[in-house]
Amino acid sequence: MAEPLKVGLAGLGTVGTAVVHLLERGRDKLLARCGRPIEVVAVSARVRGKKRDIELRKFRWVEDPSVLATDPAIDVLVEVMGGAGDPARRAVEAALAVGKPVVTANKALLARHGHKLAVLAERHQVQLNFEAAAAGGIPIVKTLREGLNGDALTRIYGILNGTCNYILSRMEQDRLAFDDCLREAQRLGYAEADPSFDVEGHDTAQKLAILASLAFGTKVDPGAIYVEGISSITLADLDAAGELGYRVKLLGVAVKTEAGIEQRVHPTMVRKDAAIAQVMGATNAVTVDADGLAPVTLVGPGAGGRATASAVVSDLADIARGVRTPPFGRPAARMTAVRKAPMQRHEGGYYIRLLARDRPGTAATIARRLAQQKISLESIVQRHETAASGASQPGRSGAPVPVILITYATSEDAVRKALAAVRRDRVISGRPQVIRIEKN
Numbered sequence: 001m002a003e004p005l006k007v008g009l010a011g012l013g014t015v016g017t018a019v020v021h022l023l024e025r026g027r028d029k030l031l032a033r034c035g036r037p038i039e040v041v042a043v044s045a046r047v048r049g050k051k052r053d054i055e056l057r058k059f060r061w062v063e064d065p066s067v068l069a070t071d072p073a074i075d076v077l078v079e080v081m082g083g084a085g086d087p088a089r090r091a092v093e094a095a096l097a098v099g100k101p102v103v104t105a106n107k108a109l110l111a112r113h114g115h116k117l118a119v120l121a122e123r124h125q126v127q128l129n130f131e132a133a134a135a136g137g138i139p140i141v142k143t144l145r146e147g148l149n150g151d152a153l154t155r156i157y158g159i160l161n162g163t164c165n166y167i168l169s170r171m172e173q174d175r176l177a178f179d180d181c182l183r184e185a186q187r188l189g190y191a192e193a194d195p196s197f198d199v200e201g202h203d204t205a206q207k208l209a210i211l212a213s214l215a216f217g218t219k220v221d222p223g224a225i226y227v228e229g230i231s232s233i234t235l236a237d238l239d240a241a242g243e244l245g246y247r248v249k250l251l252g253v254a255v256k257t258e259a260g261i262e263q264r265v266h267p268t269m270v271r272k273d274a275a276i277a278q279v280m281g282a283t284n285a286v287t288v289d290a291d292g293l294a295p296v297t298l299v300g301p302g303a304g305g306r307a308t309a310s311a312v313v314s315d316l317a318d319i320a321r322g323v324r325t326p327p328f329g330r331p332a333a334r335m336t337a338v339r340k341a342p343m344q345r346h347e348g349g350y351y352i353r354l355l356a357r358d359r360p361g362t363a364a365t366i367a368r369r370l371a372q373q374k375i376s377l378e379s380i381v382q383r384h385e386t387a388a389s390g391a392s393q394p395g396r397s398g399a400p401v402p403v404i405l406i407t408y409a410t411s412e413d414a415v416r417k418a419l420a421a422v423r424r425d426r427v428i429s430g431r432p433q434v435i436r437i438e439k440n
Ligand code: HSE
Pocket: 136, 160, 161, 162, 163, 164, 190, 191, 192, 198, 203, 302, 303, 304
């Protein structure tokens, strides 16, 4: 039999143990596909004595992941410890520096140091594979790196965080409160150790940074991303969106514009009949737009041990077969710094929910401020919830009533200026809720 590919596995949490199981279960299939077996020979993790559903005795234990990384008995390092700093960074760099290929699921590491690691891998002529780092079980990295080489990509957008999509789906479908849905997502194992990383959009931003780099040939730069999370989204927004034919999703979007590459993460209204709007629960989806090509959408599991292990094992299979591709789909020297399009220049439709004082002149004031910024309205709806509850007389009390505006395409700058003026006019209470509408 051909020589096995010998794996050193750093990290034995949910993903690491799932990789062990999948390699064992898929042994014959992998042998048939790659022409050689793939075997874990040595492992490293923070705590040796922890209860795990794998037989640890089968593998040689190495205390320090950086020592494992350069172990002469391994052919490839799998890094599934996570975290942008050490020990993950040191172990990955150590392996690459001695000419050992690396497979990592570490989005934080790639987002922070992706370009430097690609340079290192290239210098030592080894693979750096990271399919698991973005959208888990969806092979989007391979699609961008190898599948669309002849195409000029114009936009990539997607649901990249299972926790947020789970929360928004449960809120909408089962009318549950945000906090209850988040607790469920944590119980089901989708959420990060610090769930604010999910709900405030940072997890999506790290994944988007990696995908944008693959799509546009720019150096990974999470700092170039505008980020807003979903914690301000209420059932009232989801209901209003539904009535208007939309659904709210947390999207990561990277798009080529004349001003540069716009990268943004924020709650987004998408038309209910769009493919991405159908994606519910913890499922992820990514759509790629390219010149002259109908949009390509990939949908699948984005979180959890099994989905992530699928991507890790696939990356290992490529190494076992001797597949060589630059980590970001082109030589590192050809990757350029991101020319960041300012968020202020973003153009699109907007959903705006205001709590307006219910008295004569309010609508006229709001309309005037919007007109001053040349914002044209597609619809305006005022809801008399206070009147329905019998608490006050509509149009007299000055009590706040929700007003929902949908604008035609305008700019972020115009919306921000108009709403700042409306707030100064004191015809609304609280902060306006603004949700961008994405064309799809
Ligand atoms: N917390 C992440 C999510 C896990 O919810 O998608 C996968 O990166």
